[in-house]
Amino acid sequence: MSHSVEIDPKEAWNGGQSPFRLSYGKVFMWFFLISDALTFGGLLCAYGFIRHKYSDVWPKAENVFTHFPFVEQHIPLAYVGLMTFILIMSSVTMVLAVEAGHRNHKRGVLIWMFWTIIGGLAFVGSQAWEWYHFIVGTDVGALRMVWDPEVQNYVEKTIYGANMTVNEYGAPQFANFFFFITGFHGTHVFSGVVINFVIFMNALLGTYEKRGHYEMIEKVGLYWHFVDLVWVFVFTFFYLL
């Protein structure tokens, strides 16, 4: 896989060639990913700030996300473990599609792209399910101070689940950051699925075969791996720590 042509550092930046031995498109996909990574990094740093500030009233994730489909008992972390598995798995199928593209193996590209799209859809669906249970909350609910506009004061009220202003499980900031960061990540996954689908259709119609190379798969693959990379961090900071 290593590039056969070594670059002379004195010549590399003289123009006429890419000093990175990479195509324009791939380099700029990396630059875009850096800017996107700064956005996610900023969001996670803000989360760290608020979490350290309200560390004594911060809810524990293993008490919040305990549901699992078709299972009555509460199993903390199991479902998010499954989601992580799905996303890592789809990252592997993506890299296998890239590898098949390097061999100009159209059928391999199509098969692995198909499984990548399925994995992405499964992940987005799982996230919707998780949001649903977080918003609906437990049967018993919890007592919280809620602003009552009629009496112009906070009154005690039993609330269920979480939204942008109240959170059954603890500090409302937890819900704010959860919705924003996982929502922003979910948007990335969704757009990744759409882009993957477009690329899949192009590969199916033989666009890349005609072009002679499957570089587009690699560029989209970079984006898809980035989505997986972000999830690894979100998973740690929201669910484990």
Place this chain on the structure above:
Amino acid sequence: MEFHDDYPEYEKMAAHGEEDGKKLRRTLWNVFWIMLVITIGELVVGFIAPGKGWTGSIYLKVFFIGFTIIKAGFIVMAFMHLGHEVKFFKYTILGPYITFMLYCIFVCLNEGTYSGKAANRTPIDQLLVKQQEDLRAHKHHGGGHETAPEHSPEHH
């Protein structure tokens, strides 16, 4: 002057045959298995940590963050292929980002800890924390998951 920056040239260098492909696929699957084992290990530790009273300990944080960075390294270096790109490019991508993020993490966590100390809280923060603490101690709390004491695992 002829302009050589057309992607097919670079892309053709990445092309490989069936033999290399087999080797590469084996490497990629190995990376996947390592990442799966790490993730399962993290989940197991996350599952038993409250019962063992590890929650919030520095060792647990180092464990989770350390393995997260290892996983991130695998994704970036193997899946995203950055480990095989030229040295200049690796440093161009990672250098500025890591430098800036280390600074940002330091500033955010430091300031968050400072402003979270009881003496440094603004009146509205004091109110918010007090409300949450009162509600946590409240008798008619409803028995939701968050009502159990911090260290008890048996409330499920």
